[in-house]
Structures are given as structure tokens and as C-alpha cells.
Amino acid sequence: MDVTTLAASAADLGAARMQMALSLGWHIIVACFGVGMPAITLIAEWRGQRTGDPVYRLLARRWARAMGVLFAVGAVSGTILSFEMGMLWPGLMSIYGEVIGLPFALEGIAFFIEAIFLGIYLYAWDRLPPRQHLLSGIPIVIAGVASAFFVVTANAWMNQPTGFDQVGNRLVAVDPWAAMFNPATPPQTVHMILAAFVVAGFGMASVYAVAMLRGRRDRYHKLGFLIPFTVAAMIIPVQIGVGDWAAHFVASNQPVKLAAMEGIFETQRGAPLHVGGIVIDDEMRYALEIPSGLSLLADFDPNAEIMGLNEVPPQDRPPVNVTHLAFQTMVGAGFALLALAAWAGVAWLRRRDLPRSRWFLRAGAVSGVAAVVALETGWVTTEVGRQPWVVYGILRTSDAVNPAPGLVYGFALVTVVYVILTIGTVFVLRRLSRDTPVPLAPQEDDVTAQPVP
Amino acid sequence: MGLPEITLAVTWLGLTAYVLFGGADFGGGIWDLLAGGTERGRPQRGLIEHSIGPVWEANHVWLIFVIVLMWTGFPAVFAAIASTLYIPLTLVALGIIARGSAFAFRKVSTRIPRERLFGAAFALSSLLTPFFLGTVAGAIASDRVPPGIAAGDLVTSWLNPTSLMTGLLTTAITAYLAAVFLTRDAQRDGELELAEQFRRRALVTGVVLGGLSLVGLLVLRVDAAPLYAQLTGGAGLPLLVVSVGSGVVSLLLLWRRRYLAVRLTAALAVVGLLWGWAAAQFPELLPGVTIEQAAATPAVLLATLIALAVGGALLAPSLWWLYAISQRSTKAA
Numbered sequence: 001m002d003v004t005t006l007a008a009s010a011a012d013l014g015a016a017r018m019q020m021a022l023s024l025g026w027h028i029i030v031a032c033f034g035v036g037m038p039a040i041t042l043i044a045e046w047r048g049q050r051t052g053d054p055v056y057r058l059l060a061r062r063w064a065r066a067m068g069v070l071f072a073v074g075a076v077s078g079t080i081l082s083f084e085m086g087m088l089w090p091g092l093m094s095i096y097g098e099v100i101g102l103p104f105a106l107e108g109i110a111f112f113i114e115a116i117f118l119g120i121y122l123y124a125w126d127r128l129p130p131r132q133h134l135l136s137g138i139p140i141v142i143a144g145v146a147s148a149f150f151v152v153t154a155n156a157w158m159n160q161p162t163g164f165d166q167v168g169n170r171l172v173a174v175d176p177w178a179a180m181f182n183p184a185t186p187p188q189t190v191h192m193i194l195a196a197f198v199v200a201g202f203g204m205a206s207v208y209a210v211a212m213l214r215g216r217r218d219r220y221h222k223l224g225f226l227i228p229f230t231v232a233a234m235i236i237p238v239q240i241g242v243g244d245w246a247a248h249f250v251a252s253n254q255p256v257k258l259a260a261m262e263g264i265f266e267t268q269r270g271a272p273l274h275v276g277g278i279v280i281d282d283e284m285r286y287a288l289e290i291p292s293g294l295s296l297l298a299d300f301d302p303n304a305e306i307m308g309l310n311e312v313p314p315q316d317r318p319p320v321n322v323t324h325l326a327f328q329t330m331v332g333a334g335f336a337l338l339a340l341a342a343w344a345g346v347a348w349l350r351r352r353d354l355p356r357s358r359w360f361l362r363a364g365a366v367s368g369v370a371a372v373v374a375l376e377t378g379w380v381t382t383e384v385g386r387q388p389w390v391v392y393g394i395l396r397t398s399d400a401v402n403p404a405p406g407l408v409y410g411f412a413l414v415t416v417v418y419v420i421l422t423i424g425t426v427f428v429l430r431r432l433s434r435d436t437p438v439p440l441a442p443q444e445d446d447v448t449a450q451p452v453p
Numbered sequence: 454m455g456l457p458e459i460t461l462a463v464t465w466l467g468l469t470a471y472v473l474f475g476g477a478d479f480g481g482g483i484w485d486l487l488a489g490g491t492e493r494g495r496p497q498r499g500l501i502e503h504s505i506g507p508v509w510e511a512n513h514v515w516l517i518f519v520i521v522l523m524w525t526g527f528p529a530v531f532a533a534i535a536s537t538l539y540i541p542l543t544l545v546a547l548g549i550i551a552r553g554s555a556f557a558f559r560k561v562s563t564r565i566p567r568e569r570l571f572g573a574a575f576a577l578s579s580l581l582t583p584f585f586l587g588t589v590a591g592a593i594a595s596d597r598v599p600p601g602i603a604a605g606d607l608v609t610s611w612l613n614p615t616s617l618m619t620g621l622l623t624t625a626i627t628a629y630l631a632a633v634f635l636t637r638d639a640q641r642d643g644e645l646e647l648a649e650q651f652r653r654r655a656l657v658t659g660v661v662l663g664g665l666s667l668v669g670l671l672v673l674r675v676d677a678a679p680l681y682a683q684l685t686g687g688a689g690l691p692l693l694v695v696s697v698g699s700g701v702v703s704l705l706l707l708w709r710r711r712y713l714a715v716r717l718t719a720a721l722a723v724v725g726l727l728w729g730w731a732a733a734q735f736p737e738l739l740p741g742v743t744i745e746q747a748a749a750t751p752a753v754l755l756a757t758l759i760a761l762a763v764g765g766a767l768l769a770p771s772l773w774w775l776y777a778i779s780q781r782s783t784k785a786a
Contacts, residue, residue, distance in 0.1 A: 072557030086535025094532030101525025109764030
């Protein structure tokens with residue numbers, strides 16, 4: 001069987017893209033908890049040590065247990081990604097693997113440190129003095145943030161490929177540091193790291209909002225809501241500012257992506273901002289138009305010229321509807337979370353308490369989902385908006401894919417495994433939130449003996 | 454030794470660490486599978502869980518190191534291997550997912566039916582993952598992965614005598630290492646009966662492993678003649694001798710219950726095998742592709758090696774602390 005002559009069918013290319021989207025989209029949620037949850041857990045543990053209050057310490061214990069599960073599935077769901085880089089996209093890796101290798105090597109080190117200290121943090125609770133135990137958690141936070149930074153630099157490079165010279169298909173000179181610190185790195189990495197804390201914060205708060213809606217309004221559940229919610233609520237306004245920075249960056253450096261995000265076809269001055277709408281036959285329909293809104297947002301000038309999709313041939317355009325819808329959804333979810341944070345902030349300033357309305361708790365309960373939706377649609381925007389390129393302007397996704405047949409079956413198999421993995425993870429996390437036992441620690445019997453409300 | 458050789462050596466060190474530590478974790482899963490009924494197997498499963506619980510994630514990272522170093526240092530070789538062998542590699546990746554998540558799920562489960570379900574998934578994937586990883590090694594060793602993207606046969610590249618043999622051998626290695634390591638863990642915890650059980654298993658697996666290696670050499674002679682020639686007469690021979698010698702000494706040490714010393718010799722037997730393969734195949738990474746041809750540009754290799762050196766300085770003391778804490782007896786805690 002000579003497989004070299006078989007080009008991948010359109011179905012195989014689609015399957016490869018969907019498999020990558022599924023495994024990345026799944027991993028990124030867990031990875032956000034891996035980055036954000038340790039810091040939030042350490043805050044609780046630190047408060048517990050300062051005040052001696054067993055409620056804080058019990059929260060830290062239980063969050064650590066969930067963290068252990070999430071970190072394990074994060075580690076293994078991250079591993080398949082490194083396999084997939086080669087199995088699905090050998091055309092990308094055979095040439096550019098060395099250009100983006102350095103950040104992945106650094107990420108490997110950061111992840112190693114994270115794994116080591118998480119092992120210490122989780123398993124040595126009863127073997128280390130409290131202060132040392134708290135300190136052993138700090139490297140987890142630093143390494144988690146560093147991992148996120150390194151990995152996202154590689155994605156930023158795909159948007160702004162720099163740091164190499166190429167003759168034909170051969171690289172003649174590579175500057176891995178220039179590739180890593182490409183122009184897209186600052187806005188993209190900051191946006192993602194903040195997103196991790198937003199997802200982890202609102203995600204954890206959601207669990208306690210649901211419990212409070214069910215009537216469990218004791219101190220334990222209130223603090224369980226307040227700590228992560230406060231972290232996320234403080235970050236969300238910053239995140240929206242950073243998002244604006246990232247969008248300006250796209251406007252200046254990837255005008256085709258911006259045109260797809262906004263559904264602009266004709267190059268024009270005073271371009272409108274489209275809210276909602278759908279593109280049919282290369283025309284934006286049913287959208288609410290804010291005159292000159294886009295020009296103003298992108299360039300701070302209502303008469304600024306915005307490039308339209310018609311400037312590039314159809315085969316070089318990204319799928320407009322997916323990109324536009326994803327971007328709008330992300331922005332919408334982000335502002336909804338901002339409103340929720342503002343609501344809580346106003347109530348807190350007035351009466352040092354959360355809003356009394358049940359609607360606040362209901363909104364808090366869905367805030368985790370909203371944060372995940374913003375995360376996923378943000379990634380869809382940047383990834384689909386870059387198509388048809390895998391390396392922007394240099395390598396097409398269709399040229400990077402593995403030409404071997406049968407990728408469709410691989411995708412089907414991977415999907416089945418991920419469905420099972422999702423069910424298992426949700427089931428175990430739900431169990432963890434109900435089960436009473438906490439990890440054994442003889443020297444902290446006031447925590448171990450503390451009933452979980 | 455130039456930058457490509459150093460990079461390859463570092464990659465191979467990572468692979469060695471993965472086989473020794475990550476391999477033993479898989480082997481622990483295999484013994485979990487064979488531990489017997491829920492009640493009878495409980496002490497063994499408890500020891501296995503205690504031994505691999507704190508360290509398996511750190512041990513697993515070695516594999517990620519190897520993959521990343523491959524694509525950074527030898528990008529076209531990585532692409533050729535991953536594209537031709539995407540079927541067994543997908544199975545390996547899914548096995549890794551099943552193993553890791555099921556282990557973590559079981560750890561927090563409190564009821565027996567769930568423990569059984571997750572335990573079965575953990576144990577079965579521990580058996581299958583090293584096997585498929587071994588078939589990948591066999592495919593490369595028997596020259597069945599030509600350079601180029603998906604240039605090899607998608608099926609026979611990893612379904613062939615050498616691959617199947619290597620798959621079995623890898624599985625046996627993980628089981629053997631785990632049995633040897635667990636013997637000492639049990640002894641340190643004062644669980645002398647458990648130590649005896651794992652000693653018996655280590656002895657039996659050691660003999661099986663020796664037999665498999667012998668059969669493996671015969672398979673290589675027929676199926677991968679160039680590698681066989683180098684292993685039995687060329688650069689690989691000294692390392693093969695080290696491997697066989699250490700294997701025999703390990704059996705003697707096990708017989709005499711020298712559980713700490715046998716950790717070293719058993720590891721050495723495996724190290725000899727891995728580096729013997731590397732020496733026998735050097736300097737070709739794939740058929741017709743030498744290390745010099747495949748290597749990334751010097752700037753990349755240098756930057757990566759420097760990053761790894763700095764990282765290593767951070768990692769070594771951290772890793773030592775983790776192992777020191779996890780090796781403390783449960784009884785003392």
C-alpha cells in the first residue's frame with residue numbers, strides 16, 4: 001500500500017481540525033483550573049492559617065482534592081496534544097517544529113515543577129509544618145502561569161510568525177527567542193492568563209452559588225462563593241481592557257481576521273460595528289449597525305479605513321459566520337460577567353454584603369458556564385479567524401495535515417474517549433462536592449472533625 | 454560531540470527516565486490488574502497506590518520532554534514517525550488518558566463498585582499503553598519508518614514481528630521494574646508478606662523478561678538484520694553485555710532479598726537495553742537519515758540546551774524533595 005500518493009480527503013482534513021479543536025477545547029478548560037485554582041486555594045489556606053478559622057482550612061482541603069483530579073486529567077489531556085501536533089499536523093512540525101520548540105521545552109520544565117510541587121502539596125499535607133506546606137504551593141502558582149505563557153507564545157507565533165529565514169521549504173536561520181517573543185505574544189499571553197483566573201474563579205464560585213440557591217446559606221458556602229468570586233470579579237474589568245488591546249492588535253496586524261470578526265466585506269471609511277447578524281452571500285444581514293463604530297473602536301477615529309474581506313481572494317478568507325458569531329459571543333459573555341461583578345461590587349460598598357436578590361445567585365450559578373463560553377469562543381475567534389492558514393500567511397492548514405487516510409476514524413475514537421472522560425470527570429467532581437471525608441491530617445483534627453455542611 | 458549529539462543524548466536520557474520511572478508506574482497498574490479479588494488484593498493495591506500516587510504525574514512529564522525535544526531537535530524525524538505511526542500513537546495517547554484519569558478518579562472514590570470500575574480502566578490501560586509504545590519503538594528499530602510525511606505503511610510499520618516483540622518486551626519491562634521497586638517499598642513499610650509476594654513476582658517476571666529478550670534477539674536476526682548485527686558484534690554489544698549481566702545479577706540479588714541493591718541493577722539492565730539500541734542504530738535516526746542531516750539549526754539546539762540546563766538546576770532539588778517525601782514510610786507519618 002503506497003499511502004504517499006493519497007492526499008487526505010476533505011473529510012480527513014475536517015476530522016483532523018475537529019479532533020484538534022475537541023482536544024484543545026477540552027484541555028483548555030481544565031488547564032484554566034490548573035492555573036487559577038492553586039492561587040485561590042492558597043488564599044483560603046493562608047486565611048485559615050492567619051485566622052485559625054477551620055472553615056477556610058476545610059475549603060482549602062476540599063479544593064485541593066478537586067485540584068488533584070483536575071490536574072491529573074489536565075496532565076493527560078495535555079499529553080495527547082503534543083502527540084497530535086505530529087500525528088495530525090506533520091507538515092507544520094517537520095519544518096517549523098524547531099521554531100516553536102523552545103517555548104514548549106520551557107513549558108515542559110514549568111509543567112514538571114508544577115507536577116512536582118503539586119505532588120508535595122497534595123500528599124504532604126500531613127507531613128509538613130503548616131507554613132512550609134503553604135509555601136510549597138507557591139511554585140505551583142508561578143509554574144502554572146509560566147506554562148500558560150510559554151504555550152500561548154507558540155500560538156501567538158502562528159498568528160505573527162517571526163524569527164526565521166526560509167529558502168523554499170528549508171529553514172536557513174532560526175532565532176527561537178525572536179519567534180517566542182513575536183509581536184502577538186504580549187496581548188495574547190496576558191489575555192489568556194487572565195482568562196484562566198476568570199474561568200477558575202467564576203467556575204468555583206458557581207458551585208457554591210448553586211448550593212446557596214438550594215438553601216445552604218451558612219458561612220462555609222458563603223466563603224466558598226466569596227473567595228473565588230472576588231478574584232474573578234477583580235480581574236474581569238482588567239480582562240476586558242486587555243481584550244480591547246488584543247483586538248487593536250488584530251486590527252493592525254491581521255486585518256483579514258478583524259474583517260471576519262466584524263463581517264466587513266467592502267474596504268471602507270467610517271465602518272459600522274455589527275451587533276449580531278449573519279452573513280449570506282457575502283453580505284451582512286439582520287445586524288444592528290452602529291455607524292462608524294468599528295472605525296472608532298479599532299483606530300479611535302470615526303473616519304479610519306477598515307479593510308474588507310473582498311481585498312483577499314475567497315480561498316484566503318476565514319469562515320466569516322463562525323468567526324463573527326464566536327467573537328460576538330465572547331464579548332457578550334465578558335460584559336455580562338462584568339455587569340455581575342459590578343452588581344456585587346456596588347452591594348458590597350453599600351452594605352458590606354452580597355446582593356440579597358436570588359437573581360444574583362442565579363447569575364452567579366451560571367457565571368462559570370459564561371466564563372467557559374467566553375474562553376471557548378475566544379479561542380474559536382483566534383483559530384478560525386486565522387484560517388485558511390495554520391501559520392499566518394506562510395503555511396496553509398490543508399498543507400500541514402497528515403496525508404494518511406483514516407483520520408476520520410481516529411477522530412471518532414478520540415471523541416468517544418472524550419465523552420467518557422467528560423462524564424467521569426463531572427461525575428467524580430460532583431461526588432467530591434458531596435462526599436464528607438477530607439484528607440487525613442492528624443495534627444489538624446479541628447479541620448478533619450469539622451462536618452461539611 | 455556536537456550540539457546534535459548532545460541534544461540526542463539528552464533526549465535519550467529523558468526516554469531512559471521515562472522508561473524507568475513512568476514505566477514502573479505502568480507496571481504498578483499491571484500488578485494492580487493481577488492483584489486478585491477486591492478483598493484479597495486490597496493490601497497490594499494499597500501499596501501500589503501509595504507508591505505511585507505522589508510521583509506518577511512528575512514521572513509522566515519525561516514523555517512530554519522526549520516528544521518536545523524530538524520535534525525541536527529533529528523536526529522532520531518527529532514528523533515522519535508521528536505521521537506514519539499515528540495509529541499506535543493515538544492508542545498510546547488514549548491509553549495515557551485512561552490510565553491517568555482512572556487512577557485519579559479511583560483515588561477519590563469511596564465506594565467499591567466505582568473503585569472497581571475505575572480500577573479496571575486504570576489497570577487495563579496500564580497493560581496496553583506500554584505495549585503500543587513498544588510497537589512504536591520496534592517500528593523505528595526495524596527501519597520501517599522511512600523519512601517523509603506518512604511515507605511508511607500505516608499498518609505493517611507497527612504490526613510486524615519486531616514491533617510485536619518489542620511491545621511484549623516493553624510491557625514485561627514495566628511489570629518487572631514495578632515488582633522490583635514495590636518489593637523495597639513494602640519492606641520499608643514493614644509489610645514483609647507483601648514484600649515476599651512482590652519478590653516472587655519480580656523473580657518470575659525477571660526470568661520471563663530474560664527469555665523474551667533472547668527470543669527478541671532471534672526475531673531481530675530475521676526481521677531487523679542490521680540492528681541485530683550491530684547489537685551482537687558492533688557498537689551495541691558492550692551495552693548489551695551490561696544489560697544481560699545486570700539482569701542475571703538482579704535475579705541473584707532478588708533471591709538473596711537485597712531489595713535496595715536490586716533496584717540499581719534492574720534499572721541498569723533496562724538502561725543497557727535502551728542505550729544498546731541507540732548505539733546500534735547511531736548515527737542513523739531513520740533509514741538513510743543521519744543525525745547531522747536531521748538536526749535543527751545550531752541556534753535552536755543551543756537555546757534549548759541552555760534552557761534545559763537552567764531548568765534542570767531548578768528541577769533536580771525539587772524532584773529530590775518530592776521523592777524524599779514520598780519515600781518516607783507511611784508508618785512514620
